[in-house]
Amino acid sequence: MKRILFVIALAAASVASAQQPAGDPKAAEPYISMCTGCHSIPGYQSSFPHVHRVPKIAGQSAGYLEAALRAYAKGERSHPTMTGIAKTLTDKQIVDIAAYYAERGAASK
Numbered sequence: 001m002k003r004i005l006f007v008i009a010l011a012a013a014s015v016a017s018a019q020q021p022a023g024d025p026k027a028a029e030p031y032i033s034m035c036t037g038c039h040s041i042p043g044y045q046s047s048f049p050h051v052h053r054v055p056k057i058a059g060q061s062a063g064y065l066e067a068a069l070r071a072y073a074k075g076e077r078s079h080p081t082m083t084g085i086a087k088t089l090t091d092k093q094i095v096d097i098a099a100y101y102a103e104r105g106a107a108s109k
């Protein structure tokens with residue numbers, strides 16, 4: 001039951017985010033080089049400081065990606081690399097990067 005509620009909440013969040021003004025994917029391009037090393041390869045694993053499965057982020061909804069990056073920046077979600085990276089991003093960079101990855105997945109499907 002918990003799981004079903006979670007899925008409904010996620011669906012509601014992505015509907016809400018579709019109505020928000022989108023970020024600018026072009027503006028995000030200079031920062032994407034920070035992410036591709038880990039996130040561009042499906043099924044890739046990062047081995048520092050432990051082996052982590054790197055989630056695929058291309059094609060996820062922009063709202064979800066934004067929320068995840070903000071959660072790392074605020075320390076609500078914690079992972080050594082992601083927290084470190086998210087803390088260096090401005091709010092605009094987060095929105096733009098989320099738009100970039102959301103659009104990229106849609107194009108490569």
Ligand code: HEC
Pocket residue numbers: 031032034035036037038039046052053054055056057064065066068069077078079081082085097
């Ligand atoms: C050193 C490898 C590495 C780099 C570089 C990196 N990430 Fe990650 N990222 C990870 C790992 C590993 C996770 C999963 C961490 C966890 O379990 O919370 C993750 C998780 C995420 C998530 C959450 C995905 C989900 O499904 O919840 C997002 C969003 C994300 N990264 C975006 C980025 C962005 C944007 C950049 C560049 C600015 C970036 N990452 C750079 C390794 C990396």
